[in-house]
Amino acid sequence: MSAFESRTVDGKLLDEVRFLIHRQDSVSLKKLIDPMKPADVADLIEHLGRDEGFFIFGLLEAEGAGDVLMEIEAPVRKRILEALDSKAITQIVEVLDSDDAADLVGDLPADRAREVIEGVRDEVTQELERLLPYPEDTAGGIMALEFVAVRASAAVRDAIESIREKREEVENLYYIWVIDDFDKLVGVISLKDLVLEPPDRKIDEIMNPDVISVNVNADQEEVIHLVRRYDLVNIPVVDDAYRLVGRITYDDIIEAIEDEVDEDISLMAGVIDQEITEHSPIKISRARLPWLLAALFGGILAASVIHQFESSLEKLIALSFFFPVIMAMGGNTGIQTSTVVIRGLATGEISLANTGKRIWMEMRVALINGLTCSLILGLVVALWLDDFGLASVVSTALLLIILISGLVGSAVPLALKKLKIDPALAAGPFITTYNDILSLLIYLSLVTLFLSVRVH
Amino acid sequence: MSAFESRTVDGKLLDEVRFLIHRQDSVSLKKLIDPMKPADVADLIEHLGRDEGFFIFGLLEAEGAGDVLMEIEAPVRKRILEALDSKAITQIVEVLDSDDAADLVGDLPADRAREVIEGVRDEVTQELERLLPYPEDTAGGIMALEFVAVRASAAVRDAIESIREKREEVENLYYIWVIDDFDKLVGVISLKDLVLEPPDRKIDEIMNPDVISVNVNADQEEVIHLVRRYDLVNIPVVDDAYRLVGRITYDDIIEAIEDEVDEDISLMAGVIDQEITEHSPIKISRARLPWLLAALFGGILAASVIHQFESSLEKLIALSFFFPVIMAMGGNTGIQTSTVVIRGLATGEISLANTGKRIWMEMRVALINGLTCSLILGLVVALWLDDFGLASVVSTALLLIILISGLVGSAVPLALKKLKIDPALAAGPFITTYNDILSLLIYLSLVTLFLSVRVH
Incomplete structure (x- = not known):
């Protein structure tokens, strides 16, 4: 790795x-921090305590402070912003890219946001007012207003002049977009092509008219889908009249991909995003408790289900020995199936066009796995309790449970998707708890039926 | 969205x-497919049956066929490659980028790979022989040999000529790299800067010497970490002597990020990657069975644990009512904690430098959640069974179980990471099963102790 490479914390x-902080040695600290990249300084601040981190942050100039602030995880960023006065925030917002500025201001309490919006230069105020209305998880919510566009009738020379004018303002410029006289997006040119064409060459002769764009109101998921599918590094954002209004860059796209993954994982386990840098156990606990309480009440419901079969248990106390295995098998099958379906829906590999095929596949897999596992469990029960009749009933119950869990695990996420609810919810404790209860019901009903038949 | 936009399947x-396939109407099919983007044709083929997909694939020219093939999911690609003769594969490999060519040849059976390597042009043979030795999940395994580099002593004019020479060969060119007389990487220039500088300007005057690179033997995770941290769109790959040997592009990085996520999710649930396009239920079943069998034997072990406490159950059959709730609470707490830690380790937000802090946070969260849940369960038991003594014992057991599950859930992934084992394994059925057994043991031991004390 390079000598200029990151300083890992x-x-x-x-x-x-x-x-150095303890000695208040700002000079040595500045010398240490100045050559570090913003992401590394952010990481350092995240690793430090509240006051230490704030001390380090205070050593940064406005430009650097903005870049570092955008790299810091949300909970830590929030604490820093709370400690800064509006004037300091205003200075930072002025030097940020429009999308970062809007994100930062959007996260402030309403009154402070107002102060900052009024405090910045008029140009920045206008940008903020254009971006702030878009919801965070839409194309408009993640786009920036910094991009380079030229008219189709212009020449290569003009395009290069446009780039020169925005040299400092537009970072990560790899494509320029071509618009017609009505500001409509009509094409794209890579900087590679631009650098190779003579200055007097007409733009509309060299542009690629096959440009993929996204509507400003489209969901962030749509953006991710397009980028992933067509390997885009920048995606132009257009309004309903197809006029170019913004640009989404790859760093925001990678961030959006990670956000979606975090969101899914969080929903599955019942934890909050960015929990890792959250400093308050109360907040974390508050996010996780609903999932635990769902499991708790599900468990109490399961207790009352078992209670209904008390007489069977009294006849044969060994029936309770198999509660854990019955629940574990239903639970694991459900998790495996729903995980594959949820992930497939998230990446777009499963679409609602092939729903039936997917469920059919899951049923065949469940049949193979169910037969294998129930055969083994049947043998164990037969040898242990020396009761072949009971063994075959337990075995049949397990097969049924695995088949039903496979069906529920694949059908529920697909149904949620159809209802436009996030399918990741299907891997959460709700389904697991439901599976537990259903599995116990099937097992205890079959066994009770068997015991009553045998007695007569 | 654009009029040129994807044709969703x-x-x-x-x-x-x-x-059209049924009517063997190749002309109409070609007319339909030709304007489609490779990713869309790939998606179409994935949605079709085996023979239909192969019919569509057969309509593509070598160049298009290669692009489509690389967009198709691995299991379907494998089936298509099996059906193609070595000559057809050779033609496709010749038109692919070096990284894609190496991936494709690397997936072929050894004898067919040999035939293809010998069949292609000498230049392609050399590229394959350079790339194939690198393991798939290293920087060398995902890099391409197509890039543009110039000497530090050259001028802007020379750089533009280098780009012109490689105009067709190097796609997605946004940066050119600068090397010294020993081929060592010394800097980077963006195409934006290149297009704005006069032709006679010296490269070393305008280059940025602060270039981040990755060693050819580095793990893919290291690549993802650098890209994510520093928002890189291309990353140069260097050998141990710091000589530039390749380039990793943005699309491969997004793919690598998704691969890592898939890998983690797969490990957690015990499913295989790319299961979605796998057509054989036997193969899917074979991947999932080990996890299910682990859970099965864990469940049988749990049964024998319960068996040890049979006399307590005989005294009070209601003890078995609470097996589900006891296991569910331990399980969910463990999953929540381990999910946060695993994801944090994957994104780099948790490092081994702040292990103690993380565990301490998890313990405090577990204490809050444990107190809440055990209070509720205690009340339910007290009111239902009208036994305050038993209620307080069940309640205490639950608190203990939640605390221990929180500790195990956070400590195990961190320990695995330290042992250089993928921490995602800690959310799998092994830990869940272990948690089940431990929870039952704690609950039954405490309750048995209580019952025996009360009897005396």
């Missing part, structure tokens, strides 16, 4: 920084 | 294509 660096 | 398109 390790124990040694942390000790050094803490020692 | 829906029921209507599928019906139309199937009808």
Whole structure:
């Protein structure tokens, strides 16, 4: 790796920084931090305590402070913003790209946001007012207003002049977009082509008219889908009249992909996003408790289900030995199936066009796995309790449970998707709890039926 | 969205294509497919049956066929490659980028790979022989040999000439890299800067010497980490002597990120990657069975644990009512905690530098959630069974179980990471099963102790 490469935050660096903070040695600290990249300074601040982190942040100039702030995880960023006065925030917002500025202002309490919007230059105020109305998870919510566009009738020379004018303003410029006289998006040119064409060449002769764009109101998921599918590095954002209004860059796209993954994982386990840098156990607990309470009440419901079969248990106390295995098999089958379906829906590999095929596949898999596992469990029960009749009933119950769990695990996420509810919810404790209860019901009903038949 | 936008594969398109295939109407099919983007044709083929998909694939020219093939999911691609003769594969490999060519040849059976390597042009043979030795999940395994580099002593004019020479060969060119006389990487220039500088300007005057690179033997995770952290769109790959040897592009990085996520999710649930396009239920079943069998034997072990406490159950059959709730609470707490830690380790937000802090946070969260849930369960037991003594014991057991599950859920992934084992394994059925057994043990031991004390 390069000599210019990141300074990873390790124990040694942390000790050094803490020692310098303790000595209030700003000069040595600045010398240490200045050559670091914003993402590394952000990481350092995340690793430090509240006051230490704020001390480091205070050493940064406005430009650097903005870049670092955007790299810091949301909970830590929130604490820093709370400690800054509106004037400091205004200075930072002025130097940020429009999309970052809007994100930052959008996260502020309403009154402070108002102060900042009024405090910045008129140009920045206008940009904020254009971007802030878009919901966070739409194309408009993640786009920036910094891009380069030229008219189709212009020449290569003009395009290069446009780039020169925006040299400092537009970072990560790889494509320029071509618009017609009504500002409508009509084409794209890569900088590679631009650098190779003579200055007097007409733009509409060299542009690629096959440009993929996204509507400003489209969902972030749509953006991710297009980028992933067509390997786009930038995607132009257009309004309903197909006029170019913004640009989404690859760093925001990678962030959006990670956000979607985090969102799914969080929903599945019942945890909040960005929990990792959250400093308040109360907040984390508040996010996780609903899932635990759902499981708790599900468990109490399961207890009352078992209670209904008390007489069977009294006849044969060994029936309760198999509660864990019955629930574990239903649970694991359900998780496996729903995980595959949820992930497939998220990446677009499963569409609602092939729903039936997917469920059919899951049923065949469940049949193979169910037969294998129920055969093994049947043998164990037969040998242990020396009761072949009971063994065959337990075995049949397990097969049924695995088949039903496979069906529920694949059908529920697909149904949620059809109802436009996030399918990741199907892997959460709700389905697991439901599976537990259903599995116990099937098992206890079959066994009770068997015991009553045998007695007569 | 653009008029040039993707043709989403829906029921209507599928019906139309199937009808044309049935009529063997290649002319109409070609007319339908030609304007489609490779990713869309790939999606169409994935949605079709085996023979239909192969019919469509057969209509493509070598160049298009290669692009489509690389967009098709691995299991379907494998079937198509099996059906193609070595000559057809050779033609496709010749037109692919070096990284895609190596991936494709690397997936072929050894004898067919040999035939293809010998069949292609000498230049392609050399490229394949350079790339094939690198393991798939290393920087060398995902890099391409297509890039543009110039000497530091050259001028802007020379750089533009280098781009012109490689105009067709190097796609997605946004940066050119600068090397010294020993081929060592010393800087980077964006095409934006290149297009704005006069032709006689010296490269070393305008290059940015602060270039982040990755060693050819580095793990893919390291690549993802660097890209994510520094928002890179291309990353240069260097050998141990710091000589530039390849380039990893944005599309491969997004693919690598998705691969890592898929890998983690797969490991957590015990399913295989790319299961979605796998057509064989036997193969899917074979991947999932080990997880199910682990859960099965864990469940049988749990049964034998319960068996040890049979006399307590005989005294009070209601003890078995609470097996589900006890296991569900331990299980859910474990999943929540391990999910956060695993995801944090994957994104780099949790490092081994702040292990203690993380565990301490998890313990505090577990204490809050444990107190809440055990209070509720205690009340339910007290009111239902009218036994306050038993209620307080069940309640205490639940608190203990939640605390221990929180500890195990956070400590195990961190320990696995330290042992260089994928921490995602900690959310799998092994830990869940272990949690089940431990929870039952704690609950039954405490309750048995209580019952025996009360009897005396």
